[in-house]
Amino acid sequence: MIDQKISKLNSWFEEKIALCGKRNQELNGDGRTDEAIFEKIKANIYDVFRTVLSVAVKTGKEDADAVKTFFVQRAEQIPAGWAVALEKAREHNDTVRMQTEQIKLDTVQEIREKFSKIWEGAE
């Protein structure tokens, strides 16, 4: 059962990373270089959490709750600095920084929701 969930999540991460790579190429080809970088940022976040999942599985062994606790904890800890950076950027009206921090936070939120759905068996 846990193997199925892990496999589902890994496939989803792979799909997302591939999609970002495709979008990155399309945007670069279309001369939208900054938006292409946004896709790269997203792909990096998916990749980070794919790694977090594999560490969670290794650490939690066959215990689904332990894997979940580890993953959810990291999904709260890792973006904490990004939220602070976003606030700072907002204070200084730094729209450029705000955009990149927001993309990272939105992506991690999407990951959290997906993890929750798959882990609770809703998908």
Place this chain on the structure above:
Amino acid sequence: MTETEAIRLFKCLSDKSRLQILKSLAMEDMYVERLAERLGITAPTVSFHLKKLADAGAVTSYKSQYYTMYSLNKDIFETSMLDIIREKSDEADAQAQRDAVYRQKVIDAFFEYGKLKAIPTQRKKERIILDVIVQKFEYDRIYSEREVNIIIADFYDDFCTIRRDMIGEGLMDRDTRGYWRVRH
């Protein structure tokens, strides 16, 4: 527009979304959400591009009721490419400033109370001290050798070497009539 400003502007323009934003603003002033709707990109992405365009001086903003309106900075776009190319290089200014500092350092090291302490062995440094001495000579005037020697002797006893080196460096020239300062 300085060289640095031109580079920043060109870098900023090399993005299709930003060009699309500028094309829209060329028609009329717009606010973020309107631009996002027209261009099919999210409002935060439009804000991101507008910030870059504003930093490059390509757009300006103003408040209109509840909205921040963005408009094209027409002055920037009326500058011709030729004007930008002809603009004096910032690097040339910086180089000139570094040269001036170096020159002053050499002068301070080799002159004391207006007298030359020694002739520098480095040609580059000697050229600087010769430049200082040659200032004492007027343009469009022929000097006898004796006059030249007296002027140089105010700076340094070995006036023969200085006189010869000024000719060698092309700062002075001579013929049968005498010596004169060369214009550069």
